Amino acid sequence: MQRDVFGLIYAGEENLRLGELINKRNVAALPIAGRYRILDFVLSNMVNSNIRNIGIITKRNYQSLMDHLDSGKDWDLSRKRDGLFILPPYDTVENSAVHEGMLDSLAGAGAYLRKVPQEYCLYSASSLIYNATYNEMFRQHIERNADITILYCKRSAGSSRCVSNFSNLSMEMDENERVRNAHFCTSRDEPGLIGLECMLIKKDLLKYLLDNAVARNKHNLIQDVILENINRLHVYGYEYTGYVSKIDCVAGYYKANMDMLLPEVQKDLFYQSNSIYTKTKDEAPAKYGSQAEVHNSLIASGCKIEGKVEDSILFRGVYVAPGVTLKNCIVMQDSQIYENASLNKVILDKNVSIRPGSVLAGNEQYPFIIPKGAIA
């Protein structure tokens, strides 16, 4: 049924609060959960909803993302008809090198928007982690004759779910889930009905709204398009009830990874009828030595473990030498931790080497980040 829908993913999020983690990549390409990149989740959700034409808007440092996506084959998107389209920044005569906001990037995708044969657009940001399909949301969208349907989740006071950005919408809805008012969250844990930066809209309407906003020198999708028109258009919400988190700061990234150690989160994300796809690597399976002591941890293939690992996430090809203690750590692909090093609440980016005997520690709000390729 989703043959009528194409996907449009905005992978141009700037986020300085992710610090060194996105120095050399964009947020969408940030590794997560042992073997995925953040984008894998939204991308797989679309594929699992039978959406077969997906455009990905990129903006800055997207080399890493392109390496990851390649032809789209691993998401079954390398097809003769439709498939995966990467939409890099596009300058026009009227609009040269202006990228002040998301709208400029979206306008740059104009050629793609004109070309896609599907009638409806499922627009999404790239930095949300959840496993769902959009089939039911689409059905309701049609049934309600909605102009826009926004995916949202309920957040109650003190709830830890949905690590949210200030730029997320908090929406007020009537009993029919029609959105009557909305504002930006004023704190990161504001309770309410929080938008998940994902909406369904007719392609023609999206183009009209975009052109209109761009013509008036507006730059923001949410402020200038959604909020501006909230009472003119039929905007509805569609609730998502499973696990979700948004990656928008180091603490949020750290927490989202640690959440993956909870069985209920694993069940929500990985053991549904729909899988999350990612680039395949032909790593050998993980190997445990005689002194390995691993508890409450996610371990990817290609790891060699001879030390102690607790409450941690190890990506593919990580080496943990004898005598090492890792606690509450995130260790990205191909990093090596040598003899007797001791690490607590540390994020090791890809290809990091930790010298023998090193002692490093951070805390939950400010985990210690060792950048890509460093020797510490």
Add this chain to the structure above:
Amino acid sequence: MVGKKKCVAMLLAGGQGSRLYALTQKRAKPAVEFGGKYRIIDFPLSNCTNSGIDTVGVLTQYEPLELNAYIGNGAPWDLDGMNSGAYVLPPYVKGKKGEWYAGTANAIYQNINFIDRYNPDYVLVLSGDQIYKMDYNDMLRVHQDNNADATIAVIEVPMKEASRFGIMNTDAEMRIVEFEEKPQNPKSNTASMGIYIFSWAKMRDYLIADANDETSEKDFGKNIIPKMLENGERMFAYLFEGCWRDVGTIDSLWEANMELLGENPALNLDDDDMRIYTRNYTNPAHFISDTGIVHNSIVSDGCVIEGEVEHCVLHDGVRIGKGTKIKDSIIMSNTIIGENCEINKAILDGDIRVWDNAVIGGQEGKITVLGSGTVVGKGATIEEGAMIAPDQKID
């Protein structure tokens, strides 16, 4: 018209592997799982890719469904190029008659048309039941340098075991002077690995002659090789010095798996230059819970381990419940083991369900084997050395 190929590989994957009993009752031997995430056939297919041989005919006959689905278009081994591919070749009807593959040589004979499409100079014949990493280019170079008609890969086996193999006796130039199938008093210890390179024009003639010979068993080892020797063709041995494991029996399969668990195993699966490719399934990273303990083991993606695992090979998606202790065992894909079970020296095929408190295997050192799809009820006991056929219910 397809382009000419220098060398085409023909992979004999039709064998039943009857000595693997329950593991091959529902699938061909090359489809048997190995080493945590592989299947036996991944090794020859990856060797082909790593050697730049991009056209592989896979000859299937026995229980081919699982194998056919597994090979698909050959993409996991990078064999899906514009002018390359992995082609599954089952027996088919020709003109008015159709027949099964009557032997290894007959299987190739029946596919002469397939090979002719590529007009190759050489044909590499492989078997689908061995675990090894080999660059076939070296062997091909030796074959060319010798201006040979056939080159046979050999490996040195311990002298006392030589009588179990086909032994190639060679002169100082490695030219084969004599071939003895399972000799009582072997003259040397260079055993045939069942890997051959033939110059196609020559081989083609012999295959046709063999097909017309009613007394022939249509087998490479028994008919083609002896015949070529008899006629004085240029036949050479190529000594392979890497790690090679025949996994044709339960014992040898178990041992080859366990060998991977040692430090610096002879078969290095982690070598970037000779990667073994396999069909990857979408599984998350594996999870070891608070109660999980894993030592000296290989664990693949998607496993969830809450029990104790010592000296085991666990394939994709295996679940081990709390309080369960598993030792010296191989657990294949998606098998689920409940709580407080005890498993010793066993091979559990894929998709098995073992309920709580079951006991499988014992302490005397005999290997216990469970076929795929078996359900082991709560508190059931499976005696050491048992061989349980697939899809059984055991209470």
